[in-house]
Amino acid sequence: MSSIVLLIAGLSAFVTGYLLYSRYIARHVYRLDPDFVTPAHRFEDGVDYVPTNKHVLFGHHFTSVAGAAPIVGPAIAVIWGWLPAFLWVVLGTIFAGAVHDFGALWLSARNRGQSIGTLTQGVIGSRARTLFLLIIFFLLLMVNAVFAVIIANLFIANPGAIFPIWMAMPTALAVGLLVYRTPAGILVPSVVALVLLYVYIWIGQYIQPQLPDFFGFAPSAAQIQAAAGDPVAAAAAATTDGIRAGWVIIMLLYGLLASTLPVWLLLQPRDYINSHQLFVALGVIGLGVLVTNPPVVAPAISDHLPADAPGWFPLLFITIACGAISGFHGLVASGTTSKQLDRETDARFVGYGGMMGEGSLALVSILATTAGFAVYAGLEGWQAHYSSFASASAGGVNAFVSGVGVLAEGIGIPHDVAVIFAAVVVISFAATTMDTGVRLQRYIIEELGSQYRIQPLQNGLFASIVAVAAVGVLALGIDRGAGGMRIWPLFGTTNQLTGALTLLVITIVLLSLKRNFWITAVPMVFLFFMTTWAMIDQLGRHFGNQWMLFGFGAAVFVLELWLILEAVTAVRRALKGGGPTSLDPDAEKVVYDVTGTR
Amino acid sequence: MSLLRRLRTVLRIYEEIGVAPYRREILRAQARQRDAFMVATMADALGVPSPVELYTLELLPYLMEDFHAWHRRAGLERAPEGGWRCC
Numbered sequence: 001m002s003s004i005v006l007l008i009a010g011l012s013a014f015v016t017g018y019l020l021y022s023r024y025i026a027r028h029v030y031r032l033d034p035d036f037v038t039p040a041h042r043f044e045d046g047v048d049y050v051p052t053n054k055h056v057l058f059g060h061h062f063t064s065v066a067g068a069a070p071i072v073g074p075a076i077a078v079i080w081g082w083l084p085a086f087l088w089v090v091l092g093t094i095f096a097g098a099v100h101d102f103g104a105l106w107l108s109a110r111n112r113g114q115s116i117g118t119l120t121q122g123v124i125g126s127r128a129r130t131l132f133l134l135i136i137f138f139l140l141l142m143v144n145a146v147f148a149v150i151i152a153n154l155f156i157a158n159p160g161a162i163f164p165i166w167m168a169m170p171t172a173l174a175v176g177l178l179v180y181r182t183p184a185g186i187l188v189p190s191v192v193a194l195v196l197l198y199v200y201i202w203i204g205q206y207i208q209p210q211l212p213d214f215f216g217f218a219p220s221a222a223q224i225q226a227a228a229g230d231p232v233a234a235a236a237a238a239t240t241d242g243i244r245a246g247w248v249i250i251m252l253l254y255g256l257l258a259s260t261l262p263v264w265l266l267l268q269p270r271d272y273i274n275s276h277q278l279f280v281a282l283g284v285i286g287l288g289v290l291v292t293n294p295p296v297v298a299p300a301i302s303d304h305l306p307a308d309a310p311g312w313f314p315l316l317f318i319t320i321a322c323g324a325i326s327g328f329h330g331l332v333a334s335g336t337t338s339k340q341l342d343r344e345t346d347a348r349f350v351g352y353g354g355m356m357g358e359g360s361l362a363l364v365s366i367l368a369t370t371a372g373f374a375v376y377a378g379l380e381g382w383q384a385h386y387s388s389f390a391s392a393s394a395g396g397v398n399a400f401v402s403g404v405g406v407l408a409e410g411i412g413i414p415h416d417v418a419v420i421f422a423a424v425v426v427i428s429f430a431a432t433t434m435d436t437g438v439r440l441q442r443y444i445i446e447e448l449g450s451q452y453r454i455q456p457l458q459n460g461l462f463a464s465i466v467a468v469a470a471v472g473v474l475a476l477g478i479d480r481g482a483g484g485m486r487i488w489p490l491f492g493t494t495n496q497l498t499g500a501l502t503l504l505v506i507t508i509v510l511l512s513l514k515r516n517f518w519i520t521a522v523p524m525v526f527l528f529f530m531t532t533w534a535m536i537d538q539l540g541r542h543f544g545n546q547w548m549l550f551g552f553g554a555a556v557f558v559l560e561l562w563l564i565l566e567a568v569t570a571v572r573r574a575l576k577g578g579g580p581t582s583l584d585p586d587a588e589k590v591v592y593d594v595t596g597t598r
Numbered sequence: 599m600s601l602l603r604r605l606r607t608v609l610r611i612y613e614e615i616g617v618a619p620y621r622r623e624i625l626r627a628q629a630r631q632r633d634a635f636m637v638a639t640m641a642d643a644l645g646v647p648s649p650v651e652l653y654t655l656e657l658l659p660y661l662m663e664d665f666h667a668w669h670r671r672a673g674l675e676r677a678p679e680g681g682w683r684c685c
Binding site for chain 2: 046047048050056262263264269271272276
């Protein structure tokens with residue numbers, strides 16, 4: 001199989017889905033109205049509510065939803081072969097993920113730009129809102145823990161990324177200060193920082209430090225067994241654990257510090273750089289595939305499944321979360337994007353189209369691991385890399401990074417530089433997600449503190465420390481961090497549950513409006529079914545050997561059952577005619593001068 | 599549309615994608631600082647006794663416009679009671 005064929009097949013499916021399916025939804029289900037006065041116009045304040053050109057808004061939405069997760073999921077899931085991953089990414093994006101993002105954006109825009117959390121309360125009830133907060137809390141906890149482990153593993157495997165990543169921090173701080181405190185403008189300092197980052201990446205090939213092992217762990221029983229009597233190999237594995245634990249703690253301290261700084265000082269300059277990195281990475285990989293056309297060496301459906309790997313059905317659907325459907329996107333769509341929608345009809349391009357971009361990122365992740373990396377390592381090397389589910393989980397991202405190196409080499413970028421570039425892209429995405437994640441966790445803890453009158457939790461710094469400590473326990477609690485990636489399926493499940501909740505809210509609204517609700521009900525039922533099945537499978541695996549994972553899994557499972565009960569009750573109420581019957585009753589339908597207001 | 603103009607539009611959109619969220623965060627940070635200033639100087643307008651109201655009263659004409667934006671941001675559609683109204 002040629003990788004160009006796979007790329008073109010995937011992209012063509014996305015384009016067809018956009019042209020046909022999203023048009024049907026826009027016209028006949030969501031019934032977008034070009035004359036509807038969007039919240040951006042109704043509440044325009046120059047900060048949150050700003051009517052924005054649809055191409056610019058697409059860029060904001062896409063760069064906000066794209067991150068490390070759509071790369072990591074497919075990079076692990078190709079253990080079952082490229083075909084299941086490819087099909088789920090393509091079909092999931094078209095029929096589930098994009099409908100979900102588009103729907104969240106539309107519903108929020110029709111409701112004064114309210115977030116999905118508030119909409120859940122309005123459409124389902126206040127109990128569902130508590131449920132929503134709990135799901136988000138677990139989601140943040142897991143995403144922070146998983147990303148800390150991913151970054152640690154990447155630093156160990158690619159020491160060349162250490163210099164550019166840590167040099168980028170003071171550079172971003174300098175840009176933040178320059179932009180905020182001086183009349184330098186935003187563009188020039190940001191572009192200079194971007195150029196500097198590429199200089200750091202180039203220098204990174206010559207400066208490759210490594211963190212010393214601060215912990216000096218003794219080899220665990222599993223490591224001694226895996227080393228088959230070789231004490232040196234067992235000691236090396238234990239040393240790696242020590243270095244990983246060191247990096248995880250450093251990243252948690254970074255999260256603690258970064259999340260307490262003002263957004264304009266560090267997060268925003270980094271976001272600017274990241275959004276460019278995203279477009280550059282997509283361009284490099286796409287061009288690399290077109291120029292080198294590497295064969296997809298990995299099998300279509302793996303017939304050498306390792307003993308510890310669960311079957312692809314149903315685990316595939318929670319391993320690839322963000323690349324096919326992601327509840328997190330609903331938070332972005334209803335949180336910031338809906339407040340900037342210029343015309344309601346733009347929701348199709350921004351919401352549905354944005355998810356096509358995310359699907360493309362997942363698609364190139366599949367190509368980089370099954371074609372790029374597999375060409376580099378050979379079929380046997382590829383099979384050795386994906387020899388167990390544990391090694392696929394821990395090494396999937398490295399396969400992606402190495403695969404990008406191969407593809408970039410095809411367009412004249414030196415392999416070593418390209419590998420560092422790819423590692424820097426993934427680490428930057430993961431680190432900025434951690435920054436936001438810890439920040440949001442702090443808000444939730446502070447809110448819980450004020451709700452239950454626990455004084456210390458209302459202190460911002462203390463709340464951040466509690467958040468980071470919980471993340472640390474989760475990240476390092478499973479085999480000293482070596483098993484940190486085993487949280488990934490739990491993260492995937494929680495993310496899909498958030499998506500299912502949003503789909504439930506949209507379904508109930510469509511049901512009440514007597515429109516075609518199947519377009520959201522079918523993916524919702526599919527997600528409920530797959531996540532429940534996968535969670536039962538996971539709980540059975542963790543029972544008796546990984547109590548912490550079992551505990552977290554059980555908590556997520558309880559949330560899931562609760563959500564299903566809420567769904568059944570809400571749907572029954574809506575069927576009896578008790579659901580919301582109109583959207584935003586106080587929004588007057590005014591035909592406004594389209595040229596005059598923009 | 600000529601190719602050059604089209605290219606310029608694409609560049610402007612690309613620039614705006616990066617710059618607009620940045621600008622929003624800066625405006626938000628500025629608004630926060632202004633809010634703090636407003637609370638410190640206009641406390642009496644909210645019914646909170648201010649020991650320096652005689653002096654801050656002089657600022658009133660200059661802050662009227664900002665005051666309106668501030669109470670809207672604070673979630674109050676109309677100005678709070680305080681002997682004077684801005685809307």
